[in-house]
Amino acid sequence: MPLPLVSDPPGTGAPGVHASAHTLRAVHRAAAELRRGTPVLLRAGEQALVIAAAETVGAAGLAELAAFAKGPAVLLLAPSRAAEIAPTPALRPVQGVEEAAIALRAPPGLLDPALLRSLADPTADRLPEGTRTERVPAPPASDAALALAKLGRLLPAVVAAPAGAARGELLAVEAADVLAYPLEAATSLRRVAEAAVPLEDAPDARIVAFRAADGGIEHLAILIGRPEEQAAPLVRLHSECFTGDLLGSLRCDCGPQLRGAIRRMSEAGAGVLLYLAQEGRGIGLVNKLRAYRLQDGGLDTLDANQALGYGADERNFMVAATMLRQLGIERVRLLTNNPEKLASLAACGIAVEGREAHAFAPNGVNDGYLETKARRFGHLLA
Ligand SMILES: Nc1nc2c(ncn2[C@@H]2O[C@H](COP(=O)(O)OP(=O)(O)OP(=O)(O)O)[C@@H](O)[C@H]2O)c(=O)[nH]1
């Protein structure tokens, strides 16, 4: 057996690139196509769908989709969004419908970009009066179609039609690869750069950057002191929050948690803060802004995510586990109030030996948000 190269992630044993680098790239490209409004081919065994994202597709993309289709298009939506827009009499569950996605057939006007956006996005223009939608069985691979849109940080709303024999220039991707992507990307992470970066609150700090084999956005580890020399160092999993971390937004508690964690690790002499590219609990900044709009209309942070068709928390903590392992850290004391983080990290094989509370006083704006995290996400407040 050939010796693994230095760049191989531990455990794959394969020489050269990560075993799944090609499929990761295919999925990443397909998500980028959806973001551009271009249709892609989604294959599942003998069957294939031609799909486009409702949020980005324009008239040209829809014409392309129709040209490669051999049957009528439907709109695939997450069940939570479908329940909102499909009128009640048509809302009877259709036998055989996959729970992961609901397909809607609308009148001929479905293939209209503005109408699609209204169907997909609860913060877009209201649906025109009298728009009727009807539930139909979801085609195979509907779950992967919505998952691909989510990977592109788009709303999980996808126009889909059965693909004909002609494939043209359409980019093709396997449904199974889309579904496997989050875990594969997480385990393909490797260190790509490292430097000392003295911080105001922690002069002895280093940043190590990790990149996945798909070429996606990097995750960062901020190392304070020498955490790898401790039995179970203080660790914080901090999901990126542009508004809170950078701008000091009062809507959340991320800014104080970020600076507070670094100060605390510095006082303790060592620690690791993983700065994870999982903005908005994994829904992306654009969708987080949409969620904020919905929250200003009365929804809480959990219901707002679901109204957009997203889960309450879309994060995958295998990313964090892989980074910790590569830093030589297998046991941690986690700075968090979120019991789900403790459980997820432990499920990914890191020994969580303790929890350190990491709560900050409400600021007059984020009181409701913190209360919701305690009441609906089970956050521990002490
Ligand atoms: N979708 C969504 N994300 C939000 C909202 N407010 C903050 N966030 C995101 O939530 C994430 C912050 O979560 P974390 O601080 O990592 O963790 P947590 O789940 O609150 O748990 P702790 O470890 O106790 O802080 C960041 O990615 C924020 O962008 C919101 O209203 N909606």
Ligand SMILES: [Zn+2]
């Ligand atoms: Zn925040």
